[in-house]
Amino acid sequence: MAEIRNRTDRSAGVLLVPLLVGAAVAVTLGVYGRLHPPTGVAVNLAGFSGPLAAKAWLTTGALAFGLLQLASALVMYGKLPGVPAPGWIGTAHRWSGRVAFLLAVPVAVHCLYAVGLQAATPRVLLHSLLGCLFFGAFAVKMLGLRRPGLPGWALPVLGGLLFTGLVGLWWTSSLWFFSTYGIQL
């Protein structure tokens, strides 16, 4: 009992350093996006009609892998009745997450370098803030994963925040883009 209590006490503080680092990441991104004068130009992906289209599709790709994250997490935690967790589900979860993250990174770089943190409209402001928070929360989760004695609620809560943030980011960018300009490459 004492040992369990000790573990519980320990787990409360286990996320402190990851949370501080994540907060620093989010604040740094926001401050950089605000201070760096937007160039309007950044490295762009070939094959798309423009940077907006490229970003809309990359974000859509990240969301697709984000959905895989949600599904594989539900399976791992036994939340899908009648679906036993196969041995490879952990690997699938890790790699779908990596792909989603790596798809989102070029979008964030373009946003931060070419556009910056903007507040012209509620949609743009919400997107800017969600973008900073998303990468901060991602840093918390990655660093938290490495901590022994992580509380049981930590990963579902962090994963849920990340998924919610990703949906919000997609909603305020890709969905807006496709509904304004039509679905185009």
Place this chain on the structure above:
Amino acid sequence: MNRLRGRTGPLLTLLAGTGLAAALLVASMVAANGTGPDGAETQLAGAGTPSPSPAPEPQPEPSQQTAAPPAPAEQPPVTYVGWVDGGGASVAIVVTGEQATAYVCDGSRTEAWLHGTARGGYLQLAGDGGRLTARYDAGDASGQASVGGRSWSFTAEQVDQPEGLYRFAGTIAGGAVVRGGWIVLPDGSQVGVLTVDGSPAPAPALEPATGAASIAGYPVTAERQG
């Protein structure tokens, strides 16, 4: 779960993402320095190329652009700008042959782009919930303008560059759909409205020599009409 992989994997993921971001940032710096401000404009134009298909409000540019090109061969465009009586709004009219475009704007929320004809010394324009009728000659134009239920009489004088009517329409990076009109008057004042994602607001200052303006920190170039 593989304990070792579980411990180092997330860190590698973070490092891979950071490395990718750093590489893209360096490439972006090269791209931005290589193209310069002109490149920024071409990128801007590229981003704005797909015109919004379900236009939420009447877009004046198609008629304007189809109307303008044939005429200049005959007569150069003539621009008139002025205040309405009482000074509550400003009017700009560009007459090109028998076609005319006007912009009426109160500098805060109310604006209208009007299109119509210039025949026999009379202007008859309509559009955007507004209308304008006036007589005009080489030196000035005077008449009535109404927009959104408000009516004014006005007198506008003929002006040359850099005074006149400026317009920007497009998507600024970041995705906001922006439409702006500016009237630059002989006394140096500017009257304009900028609509960002459908919300009108006073337009930011315009550099009349170049048409350059900054929208939420983002540089754009407005085009002089006529």
